[in-house]
Amino acid sequence: MAADFRRGRLTPLGWAALVIGAALMLAPLTWAVLLSLKDNAALVGHSEAALHGPYTLDNYVAIFGNSLTTRWLLNSTIVALGQTAGVLILASLAGYGFARLDFPFRRTLFVIVLIGLAVPSQAVILPQHELFAWLHLHNSYPGLILPGLIAPFGVFFMTTYMRGIPRELDEAAMLDGASRWTTFWKVILPLTVPAQSTLAVFTFLGAWNDYWWPLISATRSDMYTLTVGLAAAQMNYAQTSGLGYLMAQAVFASIPIFIVYIIFQKQIVRAMAGTAV
Template structure:
């Protein structure tokens, strides 16, 4: 008969092998994710390198990820060209106001579709979701006509209002509210809370992760939008950062200075990077909870 220590080591061997196999798979998975992240970051690193390089040096060649003749003139010079400061402010106002209104309206609509029984709810919800199948470019002509009839072009309202109708946001918030236990609302009713008090004091705080995720999506899409500001804002002082920086391409000197061009792209995308770095945990949590994760 074999000693007890031998029997214990034999029994533990399969578990040890399995744990080592799992650790090896996890290591290879992380390495693959690191490589994918580096590939995704490569264009951004190249843009950063060009933005920090001297324009005269870049005219001789643009290879490599290390800045050539390091300089900050291109970055500091972004706000000295055109109305860049005003364009940046326009984008900030439009993106922030659009995000707040979209999140609030989509949260109210999502709560109604998920919790409130009313005639035709299924039909109305299906009609809202049908908006996901219509490309926004197909709505440009009627939307442009409506805004023109209201004499709202070249205003912040024209840049904000068409964006707050977000079928995807309504869908996300409906899914989120439908996963909140009914006992939460029942407890609020027992305590004497009305529908509005229940929504703002109970449901909205519980839906914070989903609202953060929707807010980040909305902010990024609004900040990056180019077509609608290009159509609606015809005065240079009402350009957003995307249309404003693109308008500088008509200037031959600005279009041929590669370092300045990359610096404008870097400054234009910087707020999005900051937003993602600050709220990435909320974004991941909101998406996982909306899709049914814990």
């Protein structure tokens, strides 16, 4: 079916299956958007009122004027961009070291990195919490960003990609008098743009959707990320302005994810297909 889809030769039954699948996946999003466009008072009796007008943008206007949602949006943006930049820098440097340099215990260290893929974040949450409390980093941007820089998958991903780049390029650059840093910066790094784009997208999405660590580290409402802030609003539903307002917050929080996906959809598809490396 996948081959037929690429060639544009789907049968009517195949097209019907695609349409039904797409409709099932879009239904929750459509329902959330319709709820967000309804007056909260109209949804008190029954949520089926979202299926017919009138519709209003009052819930979205209220987000900017009467809540901390914009602050949560700023926090999520800073944390996601900070983690993405940090992971790209560290993973690229580590990947180059593992793929190109010979140093003592290189294989052992790489095995330790791979073991890190199997260690869940919950297993180290207590010492991590105590460490950041001792450093007085809770309720701060460094406290939210730094744990996300531990990215064994990023190191493994960049190492694998750089191993596929011919070593003759390094040798040619060094014969021309280039240093190790110049070779990495001007020769190897530009060739890893596809891998870096893929890693950046998945790191950004993971940081944006992260809930576990921000829930623990951010105890002040002004330092909440969107995931924590919206969850707090849902858990205190009786104190919120209503279902329509809650759905407007959820839709608003999803907009950056849609923008990232639209811009980088090719890299995401390649990564899911296993062709990015």
